[in-house]
Amino acid sequence: MSTPYAAELALALRTIHTASLLTKSVLRTLQNNVSAETKADDSPVTIADFAAQAVIISALHAVYPDDKFIGEESADALRANGGLAERVWDLVLQARELSSAVASASGDLQHVQGHEGPQGTTTLTFPASKTEMLDVIDLGTSTSTKNGRVWVLDPVDGTATFMEGKQYAVCLCLLVDGVQQVGVIGCPNLAFDVHGPLGQSKIHEDLVDQAGYGVVLSAVKGHGTYVRSMHESSLAEPRRISLDQVQPKDWSALDFVEATIGKTSLLQPEHRTVAETLGTKWPGTVIWSQQMKYVALTLGATDVMVRLPKGKERFTFTWDHAGGQILFQEAGGVIKDLDGGDIDLGQGRKIEGDVNFGMVAARPWAFTRVHRAVKEVLERRTR
Template structure:
């Protein structure tokens, strides 16, 4: 029997909506010039990350007090820096509390705000009901006023059940037309879209406004071009410490595809582009099996894509294991390929040839 998760989906949509509005408010008030703190790994983190994580957990923890949470941020920086803490508290304490948001819990004090953020530091096992979130995926592009995502996924014993991703800079017209998604083509007047899925029930896109979410429109499976040379690969092309970018290019060229394809920085926005039919293929080839990626960069987005008919497997042909805790480790899931069924096998074979050559 397929469960509907109606209450979970409703709260996921509205909590993501509220968090997305906060991030958009920051962008507009600072004219896309967002200051950042440095985390331990030197990646940028803004007041938006902290405020969004707090608000998402606040709404869900009030409704599901026994559930676990797994988020990217901890409140350590806020506890040690009063000025930063005050900025985040100002955002959190001024969120809308009526109408569409009336029953969404809000922390009553600074201490409660900090404790809620730190609830996301738990759940190492991946078992039971775990809400995984990335409050701002693509912080670097968020700071430029480009594409980013506010992400949430409910895992039950390591299986994706509900996913909701806010894309505050993605125009509804772009999301529903299959047109290319560009970093610079943003919804400057509106509030973007929220895209969701429940396991076994398909994926849907809804426009977000300042005080409500619009009517859901189902995302229908996309039929890609028959010729693999016409497939559009989505990625971010600068070399990283974990991914073999040259190997990604080698797969594309082996298939005769135009290179580079569509460039998007946020990993969750890559899944959204695949789900909407704006791109066709994503390949991720790590530099070794000792590499890992964070679970919040994939949970929810993968569900949304597979619910539109897409296929995702690791480079060994296995399913992605979301029961690993905070990280998806290379020993269990080495890399991945995301593509439509019609072309998956030929892409998989091309990737294997490239990986075999790399390992010689």
């Protein structure tokens, strides 16, 4: 029996592989001296962000022209800066050359998810001109995720650490009527032994795959999560990831994954109090990229993620969570908001705090106790 969404999975794998190679080549060519613009929220945007978004959307739109897209970037900065647009176009042309050397990820799909899939070569479509590239990037400005098929992407999640040559993620997720069905995330800088025992390998910013191309994780709803090494011309054999393979820990060894201390608007002092309430140290693992936090959870390198906003007026962006959540859930993890509800990704470009206030993600054996500790800490804070 074929895997549901087998064709979408195959194309997503090939596309993320190519976009991952492209972003990695930028780092190596420029030796981490990456040219950046500044967005309205003051976060840096590199030429790699724009080029990767163009590559991903172009490939998907050619095959699924009726699908919608939500991406982090728009082409406004490129239309206003011809020199920047030209540098991005050069990268898109480079990606086309990289893609021609990449072996098909779909021809061996039965090994990707454990089910028979379509055979043959998945050929990617690229923009034919710089003008088309700008129009393709702007296809990612859709606003609705509630109905129909919507691809959510973050071409480079963790741009600040990407610019430092540290961890980042190339992310893609297919939502159907607001529900994750396919998730693929490339981690080009992640040095991770895909054949080693789960739960014994740590993930941190400086654990960088200098010689290779990192790993890619993929999941289809109801069919598990897989990890594969990425090579220059192919994807390696997959390994199914199940958190059942990771033994429960003593509570004192529970590992909380956290953003860079002092660099987030979340309530980090309360995060620390939750950990201390449970008898463990804080922070355990520190990673800037939100999607890399989900990857670390999925691979058993950390155990818990808590996100406590300052108030219900706060929001988080959908592309920071779509894809990573299905990877963790299909591996056996649990994710709920602070009221115990499922995260609603059908809200559009933002996950609003008055719909889903905060998040707790944890391995099943720890989730209930962690969630209870979070609520107790918040209740004490509001007294």
